[in-house]
Amino acid sequence: MIFSRKRDAGRHARAERAAEIPETTDVVEEAPARGPYDVTEAPEGVQRLDLGSLQIPAVADVEVRVQADPQGVIQQVVLVHGRSALQLGVFAAPRSDGIWDEVREEIRQSLFNDGAAAQEVAGEYGIELHARVRNEDGLTDLRFVGVDGPRWMVRAVYQGEAATNPAAAGPLAQCLEGLVVDRGVEAKPVREPLPLRLPREAGAQAGPADADAASTTGSR
Template sequence: MIFSRKRDNAGRHGGDESLGSYGSDEAATPARGPYDVSEAPADVPRLDLGSLQIPAVPDVEVRVQADPQGVIQQVVLVHGENALQLGVFAAPRSEGIWDEVREEIRQSLRNDGAVAQELPGEYGTELRARVRTPDGPTDLRFVGVDGPRWMVRGVYQGQAATDPGAAGPLAECLDGLVVDRGQEAKPVREPLPLRLPREMADQAAPDEAPREV
């Protein structure tokens, strides 16, 4: 089942706001995310998907694909012609895994005949590639963010894949993302569990067709 939710003027989360929410006694709080749940700014409207909490940003549609049990298989944010697919994974306590994961993605793309290029980005080294699809060539931009025992991977499509400045509200969503890793031991790189919010899960009744909320 596929559900989608469009965020309309429900509030913003940007760098200036996050700084303004914390005084000098909260100097350890990062100026922007993705945040660990232990350090996320309060009073920001978010869609709670379990391990991921997505900030409410105007005109950004959250598309969630889930199985009949409400377990989320895919999360994609859409704004205009641009899209951002999100994933969150377990990582070791001692080090990040994005460098290793990025190299594996690059090798996989190369094996599929795509040319991938590493470039500096706001979060460190990014990976950009043009891949073949049934609809023609598609540009992708892979972004990775290492956090405390987790890693967020984002994949941009559309103009935002080649021009980071075009990401706009999608980049704002990534900056305001919150990860709730939990305390359970998990294998490195295992996807962290995502679930539908109650109001969306209620729509997953067997006889009910998917609809937009």
């Protein structure tokens, strides 16, 4: 399966504006202009790949690659387009405050400990972290983006051309902007990864020995 926009100040800005309106005025709460969306705010009529806590919009020529264990629990989600990739993760967060600022500092410190310098840069969703790391293939550029939502945080890591040139993110950025998070209602420890699973049809096709292969998608 091949499935596969600057989050405004979003919910916080709308809440502040609503607070300034007299109580006698009826206020209509609008959905954010773009996501990632909470499942309660997601636009209808959009084709999405349902991975449980994450629903990824179908965007032409974007390949969704997931790595899962034999039970169908997804360990990694990577979207690929051309020479760029986008790795996605979603985590539990407290009801009151976002956690991206703290997580970003921890990532920066971890990179520093590994000998990689990271730079904070203003991006479409706020402060991003840009770094260049060394792996078995040589030097790789990474761009870390965090989005705080209601009791969740999405961490997105661009690799390849989209890491150094945000304008090249194109369809991958569309996927991030159309992403839907289904947090669920149960209590979870802060920063715990939210559960991801293979779609039922993919899980039915994959046996324990080939879960990874079956979870790699390949047609529009």
